[in-house]
Amino acid sequence: MSSPERTWKTIESGPHTYKEALHPVVINNYGKWKYHEIPRPGVLKHVGESGDTLFTVRAGTPRQDTVDMVRQLCDIADRYCDGHLRFTVRNNVEFLTPNGENVEPMIRDLEAMGFPVGGAGNCVSSVSHTQGWLHCDIPATDASGVVKSMMDTLYNEFKHMEMPNKVRLSTSCCSINCGGQADIAVVVKHTRPPRINHDHLSMICELPKAVARCPVAAIRPTVVNGKRSLMVDEAKCICCGACFGACPAMEINHPEHSKFAIWVGGKNSNARSKPSTMSIVAHNLPNNPPRWPEVTDAVGRILTAYKAGGRPWERVGEWINRIGWKRFFEETGLTFDEDMIDSYRHARTTFNQSAHVRF
Ligand code: SF4
Ligand code: SF4
Numbered sequence: 001m002s003s004p005e006r007t008w009k010t011i012e013s014g015p016h017t018y019k020e021a022l023h024p025v026v027i028n029n030y031g032k033w034k035y036h037e038i039p040r041p042g043v044l045k046h047v048g049e050s051g052d053t054l055f056t057v058r059a060g061t062p063r064q065d066t067v068d069m070v071r072q073l074c075d076i077a078d079r080y081c082d083g084h085l086r087f088t089v090r091n092n093v094e095f096l097t098p099n100g101e102n103v104e105p106m107i108r109d110l111e112a113m114g115f116p117v118g119g120a121g122n123c124v125s126s127v128s129h130t131q132g133w134l135h136c137d138i139p140a141t142d143a144s145g146v147v148k149s150m151m152d153t154l155y156n157e158f159k160h161m162e163m164p165n166k167v168r169l170s171t172s173c174c175s176i177n178c179g180g181q182a183d184i185a186v187v188v189k190h191t192r193p194p195r196i197n198h199d200h201l202s203m204i205c206e207l208p209k210a211v212a213r214c215p216v217a218a219i220r221p222t223v224v225n226g227k228r229s230l231m232v233d234e235a236k237c238i239c240c241g242a243c244f245g246a247c248p249a250m251e252i253n254h255p256e257h258s259k260f261a262i263w264v265g266g267k268n269s270n271a272r273s274k275p276s277t278m279s280i281v282a283h284n285l286p287n288n289p290p291r292w293p294e295v296t297d298a299v300g301r302i303l304t305a306y307k308a309g310g311r312p313w314e315r316v317g318e319w320i321n322r323i324g325w326k327r328f329f330e331e332t333g334l335t336f337d338e339d340m341i342d343s344y345r346h347a348r349t350t351f352n353q354s355a356h357v358r359f
Pocket of ligand 1: 130131132136137138139140172173174175176177178179
């Protein structure tokens with residue numbers, strides 16, 4: 001029962017404002033940083049207009065962290081950083097301290113615990129990857145496993161700044177690609193349309209919702225054994241898997257027919273050149289757990305060629321634009337075929353862009 005004195009309203013959900021968690025030096029210099037530099041791999045030094053200095057030590061994490069591991073990281077933060085740490089979008093953990101003397105012992109402790117320090121500057125950063133089997137309802141593979149396999153081979157590229165520019169990687173465990181744009185993206189590619197379980201479909205799926213999901217209007221209502229159901233026009237279907245997210249009875253995942261594709265040249269920033277979208281340069285790579293050697297090999301070839309041939313500050317897409325696709329395939333040893341480098345020039349006119357339900 002409310003009392004007359006009680007005038008405040010209880011907030012029952014939602015996160016705290018992030019500002020409560022910022023390091024005091026960050027709060028005091030918020031929006032007033034003068035410059036920053038990278039004195040050694042994995043360490044950033046920010047200098048504020050006030051003269052304050054803040055060191056950030058960045059370490060890679062496996063992303064799916066145990067409580068014990070988080071406690072260990074918190075111990076480091078308590079020991080060296082006044083209790084402050086933060087996680088980046090790429091699953092790195094960052095420790096912030098105004099005391100430069102804390103940097104070396106902190107690196108030593110992190111490395112001793114198995115956390116590689118790096119991921120800043122001209123290196124291969126941690127992989128921005130999607131939920132996989134742990135959280136999502138439609139993955140065809142385990143993005144985290146692919147990331148682990150790739151980064152095991154790229155460990156030194158994370159720890160050293162030997163690339164022409166930073167390299168951003170992403171992986172996605174379905175074709176929807178919530179891993180997003182990257183210099184090199186590993187994305188699941190389905191190679192056959194969904195199989196429809198008509199017995200289940202009419203009982204568990206909202207038919208209009210599944211119809212509306214399809215970007216190419218390939219799904220139509222039909223009647224099977226006297227029950228309302230759906231059919232897929234396989235000539236139109238682009239095997240994107242969007243319908244499976246709306247309707248589990250439209251299963252598209254398959255251990256053999258759901259494969260991997262590699263896309264390159266994505267860039268979100270407008271530094272030096274305008275932002276660019278990715279192009280597909282390898283596909284039909286098998287979904288081959290637990291180490292996905294074919295994927296790791298293709299990514300390794302691209303990185304080796306880029307490292308050898310990229311000019312200082314060229315991103316992967318800029319390097320490819322300079323040398324041309326022909327040389328890209330020669331230097332990486334990847335095999336070109338007619339389904340690659342599709343820029344989807346006509347997508348705007350051929351994709352169904354209407355949100356209306358069609359019955
Ligand atoms: S990429 Fe697809 S399956 Fe993976 S988390 Fe994102 S939406 Fe889910
Ligand atoms: S949503 Fe995608 S997978 Fe499903 S029918 Fe349409 S194009 Fe095919």
